[in-house]
Amino acid sequence: MRDLVHDPAPRPFGYFLHHQGRGHVERCAAIVAALPPDRPVTLFCARPELVGSARAGVEVVAIPSLFEATGDERAADWIETPETLHCAPVGWPGIRRAMAEITGWFDRADPALIVCDVSAEVAQLARICSVPHVKVLQHGDRGDAGHRAAYDGAAGLIVPCDARLAQPDWTDGMRAKSVFAGGLGVETALPDRADARRRLGIDPDEEVVLVVSGGGGTGFAVAPLAVGARAMPHARWIAVGRLEREWHATVPANLHICGWVETMADHLAAADLVVASTGNTTCQQILAAGLPWIAVPEWRYFDEQIAKALALDAAGVATHLPSMPSSIPAWRRAVAMARARHDPDLQRDMVRPDAAQHVAGWLEALAARLDAPLPQLASGA
Structure with missing residues (x-):
């Protein structure tokens, strides 16, 4: 429990939320609900209605979709996509506006960190903007340069499964900064x-x-x-x-x-x-x-x-x-x-009922570590 008299107000967490499938939304809702009530959170999502009602201190920001065209795009697909990116077409005003919304918030809010679930581009954007990011690690063939840049540059990784389901190609470095959370975002109790x-x-x-x-x-x-x-x-x-x-x-x-x-x-x-x-x-x-x-x-x-x-x-x-x-x-x-x-x-045994609380506590500990002051260098003679 924080000492509200002596401790400064906690800096906000950001949360980028993909809107394809259910898992991203359910994980987000569970984690945010488990965070301390005085931790501000700003959610970025192209479909904010998926988030539903949030607790006090949670801001939901609608951003343009990063992969759904609106008709205002310019045809520049002839420009080759570099290996460090996945979906970054050139000439899309919606992508530009979404990234401007996120980077503007970075500058205004001075966040403690942002959780990225999921986008290698948004994760790398956070790192470029000097904001610590926590990447959600999903299964798949993700050994490409784009995913590795997002994972290598992350302050931590949230893995929504049991550690026994880890892929063989997840490196020791990735596992060392991971929190495994089987059952995250899912109601595990069943009726009779x-x-x-x-x-x-x-x-x-x-x-x-x-x-x-x-x-x-x-x-x-x-x-x-x-x-x-x-x-x-x-x-x-x-x-x-x-x-x-x-x-x-x-x-x-x-x-x-x-x-x-x-x-x-x-x-x-x-x-x-x-x-x-x-x-x-x-x-x-x-x-x-x-x-x-x-x-x-x-x-x-x-x-x-x-x-x-x-x-x-x-x-x-x-x-x-x-x-x-x-x-x-x-x-x-x-x-x-x-x-x-x-x-x-x-x-x-692969799911834990306290998965959301486990991840929330891990995020709070990570934020505290990130906020620790730099060690003072000894002055020269």
């Missing part, structure tokens, strides 16, 4: 199984396969799910999230396509087996539920979900398939493998 099934109208003895398709892309195709449902005709298959329909997909009666639901906790509590992609939120929820899991990654930049699925499989908490099974026998083999490898205790 019988109560959940009653609310969903599912019989107590009915077998349930839950399909979870992510929100950061186009979602799973329906056709292979229909094949899977036919492979298990006595089970109820429930598909939630975004799905892509094909003209040739014939849906059997035991496949229920529900779209987005507000009852994910009930669905997980009611399930016997999960087929899901490997986005951050989905992973943490399934691990907390401790269910047999067939992990099928969706396309994402830098192969993020592929790398996550490989890490989950290597740790023994999911069965990775590079794509959906394409036949009834293949589905039956995949289900048998997932059940044979299932270790619910290991899965649940």
Whole structure:
């Protein structure tokens, strides 16, 4: 607890928040809520409505999107992108305005640090502006110069997973300045199984396969799910999230396509087996539920979900398939493998209920270290 009489008011934290997918928003909300109430926070996001209501002392600043064109751009794509950047097209007024908003705040606010979730360009911008940045480290093929510059220049790294899911190419230096936080931003407590099934109208003895398709892309195709449902005709298959329909997909009666639901906790509590992609939120929820899991990654930049699925499989908490099974026998083999490898205790041990408090305390300690005065050099004779 700070001594409010003798300690000066804490300097603000900044937080750059990507608006694709759910994980960025959920992590941000959890961390900000766990910070001390007297710590000012300024959030920068292209879709501020995603942030929702924030506690006192939190400012939400709307900035233009860094990758969605508005029609005012100039065609300068012939200029080669350097290896140190990912998405930095030339001639985009929106990007210029977004960066001006952030750098203007740097100058006015003198922040203690900024959390970047995620953009290699914004992270490097902070370093160039002499502002310490904390980078969120995600899975994926991120050994390129742009990512490495963002990681190497960071004061610290927030890793929203258990340390046992670390990628082999994460260096000792990266791990040394990382805080691992499995379950960050995700509600890990589940309702009672019988109560959940009653609310969903599912019989107590009915077998349930839950399909979870992510929100950061186009979602799973329906056709292979229909094949899977036919492979298990006595089970109820429930598909939630975004799905892509094909003209040739014939849906059997035991496949229920529900779209987005507000009852994910009930669905997980009611399930016997999960087929899901490997986005951050989905992973943490399934691990907390401790269910047999067939992990099928969706396309994402830098192969993020592929790398996550490989890490989950290597740790023994999911069965990775590079794509959906394409036949009834293949589905039956995949289900048998997932059940044979299932270790619910290991899965649940990958998430920590106090993940947000753990990260918030780590950020506060890092800010205190960054605020420490420089050692005085001895004067010469």
